[in-house]
Amino acid sequence: MRDDMKPLNEEHLRECVAEAVAGGAPLEVAGQGTKRGFGRPAAADRRLELSALSGIRLYEPEELVMSAGAGTPLDEIEAALAAKRQMLAFEPPHLGRIYGHAQAGGTIGGVFACNLAGPRRFRAGAARDHLLGFRGVSGRAEIFKSGGRVVKNVTGYDLSKLVCGSFGTLAALSEVTFKVLPAPEKTWTVLVFGLGATEAAAAMAEAAGAPHEVTGLCHLPAAIAMESTVDYVAGAGTSVTAIRVEGPGPSVEHRAGALKAMFAGRGGVEELHGHRSGEFWTEIRDVQPLLGRDRALWRVSLPATDGGAWLDRAMAETGGDGYLDWAGGLVWLAVAPGDDAHAAAVRQGLNGGHATLMRAPDGVRRRVPVFEPEATPVAALSRRIKEGFDPKGVLNPGRMVEGV
């Protein structure tokens, strides 16, 4: 292992990449490294750490826009936004803890590179829907930019979408500019007790299709609910389906009331107020109910109405534990790692969806495709895109797909 590199500014970053290109020595691109366990292990023997490219460079609350160095800690961004009663509406999960990191949030560049989004995803979009522009260094050691700082922009190709979820394989980001939104004045959660997973998926579809503008819909089987730190959830003694409403005070109270009435006949109904709601959704967002480090963790995206039945089947076949988020469209499933983390059973019945192996020992992540394999023509296209940005394969080789 050669020395890691920690560039201090964008030009320095470009030089680091140029050196890697010249020496044919690929780089593992990292922010704070909190999510090194996410994706395949990169086939690189030097680490390029971007944490020094840090600091908020522009924040105009009335314009709903912020720019920051890609290495800025997510915590710092969220604190600055909270001071102005604003937020990242896509609710990025602080995933570090599932990989055993104390600094769970990582950097803002990492959030976009992994396209992370929390419970509000089904309504407010993913990280990619909020990135307005970026600057970065390609695998050609060229500084380039795309997008801008305004919300409405169709000037040229939307490369901001492309770098989101590219896991540092197309460019090392130096600066990101993103959209921010007002934080809701009030957050309440309606809890419905005792539904089975299939029933819960149907109930969540109903709530999402009602005009009550719900912004969170998740379902915890009894065993998972018991692990919650929120009293009303842990004490339920049965499964919990949670429905979040946010906004101005009178509106939230009215909508929570309407939702309680809607589900009153179908099981016990409770409500969580501001503080408890906050804690509960943070737990869901950060996958805390499945924190135990010994098990492999899958994140499965599928049509929302399939989620409940899929979870029941997958739990029965793998002996795992899991819960539903995104109105049923996202399943978190923890299973024994074994040789292949039950990949075949997990990748069944996804109806067009996809499964990502979020956490498993390195060996398992080398053997099992971490990301759902792409259809052949799409994979070929992705490979040509990678070559266009990084022809020598110096940025995070193998992180997404073996050999690319």
Place this chain on the structure above:
Amino acid sequence: MQMPEPDRAALGQRSELVARFREFLPSDSVVVDEAALRAFECDGLTAYRQPPMIAVLPETTAEVSRMLKLCKAAGVKVVPRGAGTSLSGGALPLADGVLLGLAKLNRVLEIDYPNRAAVVQPGVTNLAISQAVEGEGFYYAPDPSSQIACSIGGNVAENSGGVHCLKYGLTTNNILGLEVVLMDGEVIRLGGRHLDQPGYDLIGVLTGSEGLLGVVTEVTVRILRRPEVARGLLVGFDSVEAGGACVADIIGAGIIPAGMEMMDRPAIHAAEAFCHPGYPLDAEALLIIELDGPAVEVDHLTEIVRGLCEKRGAVSLRVSASETERLNFWAGRKAAFPAVGRISPDYYCMDGTIPRARLPHVLARMAEMSGKYGLRVANVFHAGDGNLHPLILYDANEPGELERAEDFGADILRLCVEVGGVLTGEHGVGVEKRDLMGTMFTEVDLNQQQRLKCAFDPDGLLNPGKVFPTLHRCAELGRMHIHGGRMPFPDLPRF
């Protein structure tokens, strides 16, 4: 504006191609008649016209695929076209190219209410999607003013927006899946009824790619439940500055209205004369604010917004008391373009976005330019997100006026970039703004975008001549170094 010299080799293949197309398409779907071809000679940017070599109107994905494969093999260019309402010349045909019309792929294939998704073919109009689901209380959020005519395929290609984008996002935020045919005829499916794709976000880059990367043959869109109540506020101010400051106050108070649109004095007067929505004629700026959501919320926010407007010195303020009145508030705004068309023989619609706070500065500079060019401007804009649509009034019959209007427009767009904004907020680059791309991007930035194009379409056959000022060749871009923008092969035709 210059288009490339037609390629003689391509023209020479015309009759051969027509024969091959007719092997699998009915003869009325392969248009060769000169008069019939003229129907496609321009899109909404009517200043540029060029009939295509051939027009083809397939009805299935398989036909699109077969047709592209033939063109690829023949090295013939293809220009996709939806409804032809693009305002940037994105669907402008090429003399040596085939026009691929997608209007016949016009069926709503499936509506899935529990998953809040609809699967439609690209030729379905934007409004028809909302109409297909309105019975169940749903709608499709992005609502370009052209929604009655424009196709969802064109919306995807242009990443179109409308007055509801402030709160509900653009096309790109409302697309779940695509079926796309690549230039080599390969059919790929991306996304579906689930969220987020593994791998690179190809749906994300295809959206807004102006028909240069692939042909969209099926779209899965997100549909939303109609809000319980929508209410409009019509607020007059005695200066554009006050109106702009009020917009900032509302957002600063944590309120994101469903829409927030502004018109200046000339636009107010033109709209009032055209359809009499009852706009205040003494105001310098008119703000239309729409709040939507649960009734209690709309009631609550209406009072807060009313207070903020009064504090900024609103000279008039009306709150809609009925759905008819709300629609009436919008009627003038939505008819602003034709309304201006009545007070001037011609107008040229620009489309730049700026950071909202720079609005007073930009309007003052535009007034100066108006004096310099001797042409009037009317302004309607999406005030919530800083997307401006200055309408430059001119008379094409007066020698030199068209050119002056174009120069004026280019100056406005340069100004947008100078203050931190962008060249186009929703109409696209097309042929119209491609020569201005260099004001926003460096050569390195543009080359990187071109490399994306090369990954999809290495021979550059799909809609060439649009978006990018120079036609780099994929082979030369493959090299590691391109110095200072100097072009190899200077004798090859460029745009």
